[in-house]
Amino acid sequence: AGPAAAGDGVRPVELPAQPVPRTRRAEILAAAVPLFARDGFANVTNGQIAREVGLAPSALYRHYPGKVDILAAACLQAAGLLAQGVERSLREVTGPHEAVAALAATYVAYSFEYTALNSVAEAELAGLPADLRRPLIHAQREHIAVWEQQLRLARPELDPRQARVLVHAGFGVVVEAGRSLRWRDGPDHRGAVTALVVAALGL
Numbered sequence: 001a002g003p004a005a006a007g008d009g010v011r012p013v014e015l016p017a018q019p020v021p022r023t024r025r026a027e028i029l030a031a032a033v034p035l036f037a038r039d040g041f042a043n044v045t046n047g048q049i050a051r052e053v054g055l056a057p058s059a060l061y062r063h064y065p066g067k068v069d070i071l072a073a074a075c076l077q078a079a080g081l082l083a084q085g086v087e088r089s090l091r092e093v094t095g096p097h098e099a100v101a102a103l104a105a106t107y108v109a110y111s112f113e114y115t116a117l118n119s120v121a122e123a124e125l126a127g128l129p130a131d132l133r134r135p136l137i138h139a140q141r142e143h144i145a146v147w148e149q150q151l152r153l154a155r156p157e158l159d160p161r162q163a164r165v166l167v168h169a170g171f172g173v174v175v176e177a178g179r180s181l182r183w184r185d186g187p188d189h190r191g192a193v194t195a196l197v198v199a200a201l202g203l
Helices: 024-039 046-052 057-062 067-089 096-113 115-127 130-154 160-180 187-200
Strands: none
Touching: 024 046, 024 067, 024 115, 046 057, 046 067, 067 096, 067 115, 067 130, 096 115, 096 130, 096 160, 096 187, 115 130, 130 160, 160 187
C-alpha cells in the first residue's frame, strides 16, 4: 500500500486520560504546563504559577522544592502517558508491521492530544539537572528501543544504527507535520501524519 493507505488498518488508539488534578501538587503541575508551553520555562515565574492556583509564591515550596522540579514532574508525566499508550497499543498486534503502525499511530495521537505537555518535555528536557534528567533519558531510551525492535523485525535488513536513525526520522516527521497543521486535531490529520511516519520508516 502507498503512504495514503499505510495507516488504514491501524486500530483506534486508546490513550490514557491526562490525570485530573486531585491534589494541590497536581493542580500546580497542571497550571504550570500551559505557562511553560506558552512562554518557555525560563520566562515563567513561581509567582505566575502560584497565582494560577491561588497560592502565595512561598507556598509552592511545600509541594515542589523549586520550579525545575515542576518541570521534571511534567516531563515524567509526559513519558508515563506515552508509555501507557504504547503498552495499550501493542496488546493485540499480530506482527511487527502491525506493531510499527500501532506505535506510529500512538505517537501521533499522543503528540496531538498532549501538545502542550509534549512540547514542554521536548523543549526543556536538556536543561534539567543531571539527576532529574536521568530517569527521563532512561524512559526515552526504553521507548526508542521498542520502536527499534519492532522495526528490525519488520525490516530485517536494517542494522541497529539504521533502525535508530529511521525511528528518529519518524519522530521528526510527526513534529514537522504537526507544526505545519498547527496541531489542529482530528482523525484526518492523525491518519495522514501516521501514514507519513509509516512511509518514512519504509513500510
